[in-house]
Amino acid sequence: MTSNNRTQSLGKDSFLRPWYRTAAAVVALLLFAVIATGCSGGPNGGSQSSMTQDSRSTPTIEPVLSDGALPRFPDGTVVRVVAHDSFAVSTAVLDEFTARTGVRVEILPSGDAGTMVNAAILTKDDPQGDLLFGIDENLLAKAFDEGLFQRYSASGLGSVPMSLQADDQHRVTPIDHGDVCVNFDRSWFADRNLPVPDDLQSFTDSKYRSTLAVEDPSSSTPGLSFLLATIATFGGGEDTGPNPAWLQYWRDLKANDVSVVDSWETAYYSSFSGSSGAGNRPLVVSYASSPPAEVLDTSVPADATPTGVVAPTCYRQIEFAGVLAGAKQPRAAATFIEFMLMQSFQQDMPEQMYVYPVVDETPLPEAFSKYTTPVAEPLTLPYELVAASRERWVAQWASIFR
Amino acid sequence: MFLAAFFVWPVVAIVTRGLRPSGHWELTAIVDVFRDPSITRVMWFTVWESLLSTILCVLVGLPGAALFARFEFRGRRILWALLLVPFVLPTVVAGLAFLSLIGPAGITGVELTGTIWAILIAHLFFNYAVVVRTVGSAWAAMGESEVNAARTLGASPLRALLTITLPRLRSSVLAAASIVFLFSFTSFGIVLILGGVRQRTIEVEIYDQTARFLHLDVAAALSIMQLVGVVIILMLFNRARRSRSDGSGDHAGTPLSRRARTRGERAFIGANLLFMGLFLGCPLAVLVIRSFSTSKGWGFHAYSALGSNRRGSSAFVAPLDAVGNSLKFALATMTLSVLLGCCAAWSLARPPRLLSGNSQPTRRPKNRLKIRPRSRLGAGRVFDSLTEGFLMIPLGTSAVTVGFGCLIALADPPLDFRSSWWMLPIAHSVIALPFVVRLLVPAVRSIDPKLREAAALLGAGRFSVWFTIDLPMIRRQIAVAAGFAFAVSLGEFGATSFLVRASDVTVPIAIYRSLGRPGGDNLSQAMALSVILMAAVTVVIVVIDRLRPSTSAEF
Numbered sequence: 001m002t003s004n005n006r007t008q009s010l011g012k013d014s015f016l017r018p019w020y021r022t023a024a025a026v027v028a029l030l031l032f033a034v035i036a037t038g039c040s041g042g043p044n045g046g047s048q049s050s051m052t053q054d055s056r057s058t059p060t061i062e063p064v065l066s067d068g069a070l071p072r073f074p075d076g077t078v079v080r081v082v083a084h085d086s087f088a089v090s091t092a093v094l095d096e097f098t099a100r101t102g103v104r105v106e107i108l109p110s111g112d113a114g115t116m117v118n119a120a121i122l123t124k125d126d127p128q129g130d131l132l133f134g135i136d137e138n139l140l141a142k143a144f145d146e147g148l149f150q151r152y153s154a155s156g157l158g159s160v161p162m163s164l165q166a167d168d169q170h171r172v173t174p175i176d177h178g179d180v181c182v183n184f185d186r187s188w189f190a191d192r193n194l195p196v197p198d199d200l201q202s203f204t205d206s207k208y209r210s211t212l213a214v215e216d217p218s219s220s221t222p223g224l225s226f227l228l229a230t231i232a233t234f235g236g237g238e239d240t241g242p243n244p245a246w247l248q249y250w251r252d253l254k255a256n257d258v259s260v261v262d263s264w265e266t267a268y269y270s271s272f273s274g275s276s277g278a279g280n281r282p283l284v285v286s287y288a289s290s291p292p293a294e295v296l297d298t299s300v301p302a303d304a305t306p307t308g309v310v311a312p313t314c315y316r317q318i319e320f321a322g323v324l325a326g327a328k329q330p331r332a333a334a335t336f337i338e339f340m341l342m343q344s345f346q347q348d349m350p351e352q353m354y355v356y357p358v359v360d361e362t363p364l365p366e367a368f369s370k371y372t373t374p375v376a377e378p379l380t381l382p383y384e385l386v387a388a389s390r391e392r393w394v395a396q397w398a399s400i401f402r
Numbered sequence: 403m404f405l406a407a408f409f410v411w412p413v414v415a416i417v418t419r420g421l422r423p424s425g426h427w428e429l430t431a432i433v434d435v436f437r438d439p440s441i442t443r444v445m446w447f448t449v450w451e452s453l454l455s456t457i458l459c460v461l462v463g464l465p466g467a468a469l470f471a472r473f474e475f476r477g478r479r480i481l482w483a484l485l486l487v488p489f490v491l492p493t494v495v496a497g498l499a500f501l502s503l504i505g506p507a508g509i510t511g512v513e514l515t516g517t518i519w520a521i522l523i524a525h526l527f528f529n530y531a532v533v534v535r536t537v538g539s540a541w542a543a544m545g546e547s548e549v550n551a552a553r554t555l556g557a558s559p560l561r562a563l564l565t566i567t568l569p570r571l572r573s574s575v576l577a578a579a580s581i582v583f584l585f586s587f588t589s590f591g592i593v594l595i596l597g598g599v600r601q602r603t604i605e606v607e608i609y610d611q612t613a614r615f616l617h618l619d620v621a622a623a624l625s626i627m628q629l630v631g632v633v634i635i636l637m638l639f640n641r642a643r644r645s646r647s648d649g650s651g652d653h654a655g656t657p658l659s660r661r662a663r664t665r666g667e668r669a670f671i672g673a674n675l676l677f678m679g680l681f682l683g684c685p686l687a688v689l690v691i692r693s694f695s696t697s698k699g700w701g702f703h704a705y706s707a708l709g710s711n712r713r714g715s716s717a718f719v720a721p722l723d724a725v726g727n728s729l730k731f732a733l734a735t736m737t738l739s740v741l742l743g744c745c746a747a748w749s750l751a752r753p754p755r756l757l758s759g760n761s762q763p764t765r766r767p768k769n770r771l772k773i774r775p776r777s778r779l780g781a782g783r784v785f786d787s788l789t790e791g792f793l794m795i796p797l798g799t800s801a802v803t804v805g806f807g808c809l810i811a812l813a814d815p816p817l818d819f820r821s822s823w824w825m826l827p828i829a830h831s832v833i834a835l836p837f838v839v840r841l842l843v844p845a846v847r848s849i850d851p852k853l854r855e856a857a858a859l860l861g862a863g864r865f866s867v868w869f870t871i872d873l874p875m876i877r878r879q880i881a882v883a884a885g886f887a888f889a890v891s892l893g894e895f896g897a898t899s900f901l902v903r904a905s906d907v908t909v910p911i912a913i914y915r916s917l918g919r920p921g922g923d924n925l926s927q928a929m930a931l932s933v934i935l936m937a938a939v940t941v942v943i944v945v946i947d948r949l950r951p952s953t954s955a956e957f
Contacts, residue, residue, distance in 0.1 A: 085899065085911070086918055088715045107716065107904040109911075115613040115899075122419070122616075123809050142616070216599055218610060259506065262594035265494055265917045269925055270501040276695075276922030277498070280507035286920065293921030352715055354919065391615060401599045402440070 058171060060151040061323060061334045068155070070335055073102045079332040080106045080129035082120060082324070084113045087134055088352040089345070097339050103332045113139065113221060120324065121146045130327035131336055133175065135320050137166055138224065141387030144171060149322035152334045156341025160358045164318055166383055172320035175340050176355035179288035179375045180225035181314040182212070183307050185274030188282035199312040200233050203283070204252035213259040213271035213281040216401075218394050220263050221317075226285045227397060228386060229315035232379040237389060247396055260401060274307040288314055288375055289354040292367040302370055309372070316378035319355065409796050409832045412807025413625070416612075419810065420622025431619035432626065441607065441624075448603040449631065451518065452586035455525040459582045460575060462526060462677070463533025469674045470534060471541030474661050481678070482538075483943035485531040486885060487936045488682055490893030491689075492910045493591030494917060495932045499685040500524055500596060502692075509688075516598030524592045527681060529582040532886075536581070536841060539882045540574035541567075543845075573844040580639040581840060584632065584797040590896070604628050608800040625803050632798030636791045686936065693929035704926035705934075719907045719915075721931060725938055727906040728892055732942075734827035735834055735891035740884050742831065743838030746793060747846050748872075750839070797836045801896030804832065808901065823906070829897045834887035841886070845879035846872065885943045892939055909935045 064071050081087075087107065094105050108129050110116035117139045120132055124146060135143060143149065149171040157165065157173065164174045182203075189196050197203055203212050215223030231237045236244030259281055261267045269277035272284035274294065294306045321340060323333040339345055346357035350368045357364075421429065435441050470482055488496065504514040504523070514520040544567075552562045568575075590605045604624055611621035662668045693704055708721040796804070808829060849872060857867045873880075895910040902911060909931055916928035 085915065091716050094716055109899075109902065109904055109907075111613070111899045118613055118616045119806065119809055122416075122806060128809075218614070219594060219606075260599045263494070266497065266501065266595055268920060269917065270498055270505060271507075275920070276925050277502070278507070279505075290920040293919065293924075296922075398599075402602075 058147060058149070058151050058169075059325065059330075061330050063153070063155060064331055064334045065155050065338055070101050070339065071331075072100075073332055073335075075102050077101075077103045077329060077332050078106055079103050079131060079329050079336050080108055081336070082108045082110050082116060082127075082129035082132045084116045084134040085109045085111060086353060090348050090352060093344050093348045096344055097336065101332075101335055101339075103329075103335065105336065117143055117148075120148060124148055124325060127324040127326045130324060130329045130333040131321060132324055133319070133321040133340075135172065135322065136221070136317055137320075137383040138228075138386050138390060140166065140172065140320070140383050143322075147325055150325050150327070150330060152323050152337060154334075154337050154341055156338055156359065159360050160341070161360060164358050166318060167320070172322035173337050173341070174318050174358045175321050176349050176353065177316060177318045177358055178355040179314040179316055179378050180222045180229070180285065181288045181375070182226075182310040183272070183274065183284050183286040183290050184310060185272065185282040185307055186305065188273050196308070197283070197310060199310070200230060200249070203258070204249070204256050206256065208256065208283075210257040210259075211281055212253070212256075212283040213261060213267045213279070214285045215264055215267050216260050216262055217397055220267075222264050222285050222287070224390070224394070225315045225317055226313075227393060228381055229313055229379045231393060232315065232381050237381070237385065237393070240392065242399075244396070247400065250397060251400060254400060283310075287354060289350070289356070289368070289372055292371040293354070295367065295371055298367065298370075305371055309375075311373070311375055314375040314378045316375075316380050318358070408808070408812070408828050409799075409804065412811040413799060413803055414807075415811040416618065416803055416807035417622040417625055420618030420620075420625075432623040435620060435623040435627070444602050444604060444607055445627065445631075447601065448587060448605075451521060451601075451603070452583050452589070454518070455522055455529070455586035456579050456583040458522055459526055459529045459533050460579050463530055463578070464537065464575070465670070465674055466530065466534040466678070467537035467541050469671060470538040471544075472660070473667070473671055475671055479944065479947065480940070482535075483940050483947060485534055485678075485682070486889045486939055486943050487686060488527050489529075489531050489886075490889045490935060490939045491528075491932060492893065492895050492913050494595065495689065495913060495928065496524065496527065496685060497591060497595035499688040499692075500527075502688055503684060515596055516600065518601070520596040521589070521593060521601065523681070524596055525582075525586050525589065527685060528592070529585055530678075530682065532581050532585070533575075533578045535882050535885070536578035537571060537574050539841075539878050540844065541571060543848075543878055544570060573847075576639050576642055577840040577844060580636060580794065581797065581837060583635060583639075584794065584836075587632065587635070587798055588628075588800060590801070604631075605800050609802050612800075612802050612806055621803070625800060628798065628800065629795065632795055633791065636794050636798075640791055689929050689932050689936075693926055693933045695926060704923065704930040707923060708927055708930055716904075719912050721909075721912070721934060724907055724909045724912040724931070725934060728908040728910075728935070729938065729942070731826050731830065731906075731908060732888045732891040734824075735830040736884050736887045738827055739831040739834040739838050739887040740880065743835055743842055743883060743887075744880070746789070746835075746839050747842035748868075750789060750843050750846075793839045794836045796832045801833075804829065805897040805901060808897075823903075825901050826898060826906075826908075827891070829901055830891040830894050831887070833894065833897075834890040837886040837890065838883040841879050841883040842876065845876040849875050881946050885946050888942060888946065889939055892935065909938075 087109065098104050106129075110119055110128075113134050113136055116132070117135055120127065121143070132148070144167075151170050152173070153170040154173045157170075160174055164177060166172075166174070184196050186196070194207065197205070197208055197211075202208060214226055217223040217227040230249055231246045234246040234249045236246045239245075259271055261271055264286065267284050268275050268286055268290075269279075271277075271279040271281045272286075273279050273282050274284070288309050291305050291307045291309060321337055323330050323337065327333050341359055343359075343362065346359045346362045347365075349355055349357055351365050356368075356374070363369075421431065470478065500520065500523070501515065502508060503510055504512055504520060506513055506515065514523070548570075549562045549566050552566050553559070557565070587603075588605045589603055590609060593601055593603050593606055604627065608621050608624045608628065611617045611624060662671055694700055694702070808825070812825070853871050853875075854867050857871050862870065892908075893910060895914065898908055898911060899914070902908065907915075913928045913931045913935070916924045916931065
């Protein structure tokens with residue numbers, strides 16, 4: 001019973017002491033963990049920085065096509081494509097690639113585009129795949145700085161308009177483009193005898209009060225594109241002060257009760273009155289390719305679709321693919337890039353991913369050719385400028401919304 | 403060891419990468435982060451938002467726990483299982499449901515988005531089950547003899563509740579509270595969807611800095627801050643728990659739950675059910691209704707459309723396959739985390755040198771004397787509480803930190819799991835393990851050592867004691883823990899989204915894919931998938947609950 005007595009005698013005053021000991025021990029454990037990795041991480045960290053230096057001298061892959069024909073690889077060759085989670089392609093098209101080249105395609109979904117690129121940067125010394133698909137212009141500069149890609153100049157680029165070729169060093173190849181545009185709910189405006197607003201400026205008009213829903217540019221890709229659209233339209237992007245022209249526009253939007261939500265899903269399905277989610281905002285930042293999805297009956301004429309696009313608000317978004325530095329199958333990856341620029345893949349993309357092909361004169365599926373109009377003059381900003389200023393712009397934006 | 407390999411190592415890897423980008427430590431980021439007033443604001447918001455959520459959940463959850471522990475009513479079993487449904491719902495789906503109730507165009511006409519209330523209600527929705535199931539199972543295992551004694555001696559029911567029942571439930575209430583706290587502390591999707599642009603938590607900042615801007619230094623500083631916060635809070639919980647003797651179940655043989663007898667009791671049941679219907683039922687009902695309303699009118703169109711791969715897409719997953727994948731991962735997670743959790747729980751709740759010869763029966767803490775079991779003295783005790791606290795930390799760590807860390811740390815042999823099927827069950831187990839441990843430790847501790855000793859005295863071996871005494875006595879808690887582990891895995895999205903392989907897409911991933919596309923049919927298909935997920939979890943939890951004997955009458 002002695003130990004029990006001791007327990008009792010410790011009773012009240014030991015109440016705190018074990019707690020202090022716990023605290024001390026936790027701190028010790030954390031310190032130990034940090035020190036342990038400090039030691040083991042040492043050589044690793046060293047080699048990484050030297051690897052970065054090496055990968056700056058970007059390797060180049062020789063052309064893979066011979067007389068315009070795809071090469072054949074030994075059976076069982078696998079090319080692994082790191083893609084964002086919206087990536088989709090017909091299985092028939094993938095089968096065609098395998099039949100023509102002997103290469104099987106394995107897709108590795110890696111979250112949204114930003115997450116995917118950052119994960120690829122973190123694992124660049126030992127990449128998860130051979131090819132990365134779906135990096136957009138805004139993420140290019142960071143990827144180039146990190147030496148993420150090898151050079152490959154695709155033969156298919158000849159039929160891609162120069163305006164879509166952002167990288168003259170061919171580290172990445174444009175595959176598709178889409179446009180982020182404000183969508184409107186046709187019946188909402190018709191019911192109220194209001195004209196549909198026709199440009200960014202009109203959203204600040206008091207008769208369109210409480211009509212627009214946008215996404216937070218810090219958490220959403222279309223939200224960021226819309227922010228860039230306002231900067232491209234109103235200017236002042238180089239202004240680091242509190243009053244650039246574009247920020248004044250946002251103040252006006254805020255005064256006109258713009259609704260800012262976290263993501264495209266929330267904006268489109270919960271705020272927008274034109275979707276089946278039945279929200280209370282008739283204007284939403286979405287894509288140029290969204291309206292066909294709301295058309296249920298293909299006999300509807302093109303000017304009577306439930307939703308439409310305010311064309312002058314459209315900001316161009318191009319998606320690229322590139323062969324990862326450190327790829328195990330660089331030639332097979334380059335071959336897949338060539339294939340992505342060929343007719344069967346380009347024609348397949350619109351209905352699979354709601355994007356437009358980059359190759360000139362690719363026929364569009366009926367829903368697309370009938371219910372979308374190609375945006376003639378989309379808004380753009382140079383990607384180097386976006387890369388250099390994006391975080392400041394988001395911070396300036398946040399200064400009035402947070 | 404498991405956590406060391408699959409949690410500590412990845413997290414430390416990503417934090418180190420952030421703080422020593424070029425081989426030497428750069429700690430200025432930490433200082434900068436602390437100086438930034440907006441970060442300080444975020445930190446305070448995170449702390450008080452989660453404290454408030456915890457208090458609310460416990461206050462509201464306790465009557466629910468009492469309901470399940472003490473009363474028998476129609477549909478009790480199915481309701482007990484249904485409680486876990488909110489827990490597995492992807493946040494974006496639940497978020498949409500809440501928006502259509504309390505959003506700008508909400509059915510209720512009350513707009514709460516952008517306020518703390520929306521966040522609190524949603525946290526309540528997600529975490530109610532944690533309190534009810536954790537406390538409820540402990541409460542049900544607790545005998546009523548002391549309460550009856552007090553009542554015989556003239557104590558009012560309220561007094562008996564306050565002086566006898568609640569103190570004895572203390573340990574499980576605190577266990578539930580600490581889990582709820584950690585969930586609210588690391589809340590991400592809910593804060594984004596319902597909190598508006600102004601409300602942000604540390605978790606949101608970490609996600610932005612890691613996945614969006616790749617500012618690993620800032621993210622590392624924030625992660626450390628989050629970790630320190632979690633450790634402090636856990637220590638406070640542990641301290642509160644230890645300052646009284648652990649509640650002990652005496653596993654009385656009397657049937658514990660019964661039908662309501664008085665009008666007051668019926669009113670109590672009614673009020674509880676009404677509350678659950680309102681807070682848990684409404685958002686779920688919205689989902690079910692949405693899944694049946696399609697462009698072709700009311701009906702099962704969305705469900706039948708799920709099965710057809712109209713465009714022959716590579717991204718298409720048959721819903722049955724997705725459900726199958728999810729169930730496989732969830733089963734693997736459940737097995738892995740319950741096995742590991744049992745080991746951890748028994749080593750943490752070690753009976754005082756039971757089989758080492760000089761075993762002196764530790765007196766069970768009766769009459770609320772402040773006697774602590776011997777094993778919790780000295781270095782062993784410190785180590786135990788340390789380990790126990792440590793096992794909780796994964797819940798308080800950002801999913802994106804763990805996920806990105808896994809990508810870096812688990813790339814090389816011998817831990818090359820990046821492309822293995824086991825990657826997901828392992829990641830899910832890291833998240834589920836804290837639940838299991840938190841539920842099992844108090845249960846194992848509450849087993850009367852006398853029983854084990856009696857068995858040992860009668861010649862039972864170590865394993866046979868464990869098998870015949872320990873296991874049957876805590877079956878109920880194991881079932882609850884297994885249910886949670888299963889549900890955690892079934893609903894996990896954050897880490898899954900970039901660790902999953904294309905060939906084994908889970909249901910939450912499929913839901914997000916549907917939601918990522920415009921068009922009414924995609925929305926109703928996402929809702930239909932959610933309903934399937936809800937049905938799957940209900941069925942499985944009912945089965946798990948059935949596996950245990952309905953009462954432990956043998957004691």
